[in-house]
Amino acid sequence: MVKKQNIFLIGPMGAGKSTIGLQLSRELNMAFYDSDREIEKRTGVDISWVFDIEGESGFRFREEKIINELTKKSNIILATGGGSILSKKNRNILSSRGITIYLQVTIKKQLLRTNRYKHRPLLNTSESSDIVLKRLAKIRNPLYEEISDITINVDNKTIKSVINYIKNYLKKI
Template sequence: MLKKNNIFLIGPMGAGKSTIGRQLANQLNMSFFDSDQAIEAHTGANISWVFDVEGEIKFRDREEKIINELTKKQGIVLATGGGSIISHITRNNLLTRGLVVYLETTIDKQLIRTKHDKRRPLLRKSTSKQNIRTFLEKLAKERNPLYEEIADITILTDEQNIKVLINKIITLRNQKNT
């Protein structure tokens, strides 16, 4: 079996991809990358501004190119944007270049975790809590099957602390790579 040295974290906004990814990379002595941060570094602007100026289609093209470059690296943990899996090319790159870990979460947890976050461009369009819930439900219906399609490992992040989640990912990774 081909060992997958990279770990790619996928899942909806608020699932904990960046938070878990940083600590997972640190524990495994791997480099950590966040696709949104890479876009910001490349453009010199925050993700919301890029999204607003370029629109979603051009933003997704940019995201696809950044993830393509990042997934070519070896020995990395990559936290992807929640919508990155919309691209068939991105899904294929993630699937073939590393271990894909789907960090699953509920809508209720997403609402709590993203409540004060002004950096998420798709959430900024919804003004009321009900609008945001409906919007997150719509995204889940569209995206969850895509996350599931490419996931090597699926972990529910709702009720576990980060150390437990990281240990679970490492254990499952080691089982997959033996």
């Protein structure tokens, strides 16, 4: 039996945090939250609109509040936004209130997964997505690694195999 405790999924956009988190929550019978979706629910607008009106700093302020609130709950799975780890406060909260799982993905796979969606504000620039993702990875990847309890490269894995890997890890601890 897997002991229930908070599970936080971190990693870059396109890593599958929301998809894996939702499916894992069903299998473990735990509540699922997505920090970006929670911001959208509470503001009544999509993330792109928040970025346009409040800028990235306004969005990050909202994100910090949501993560602090959600991580106080028990037995949840939380998919965080890719940039949530930029905040030292968020990193401390995530690493102290649950198991933090870094879903690692290559830039090549990110490009394939994110090209279908136009709701990613950091990719809606005149710069190529490849350049933006490389710049973000250089800054963020060390922060993901810093707070992760476990890292899973998800590039060539099915959702089911990632979930089974996580469940087996949880059984061991």
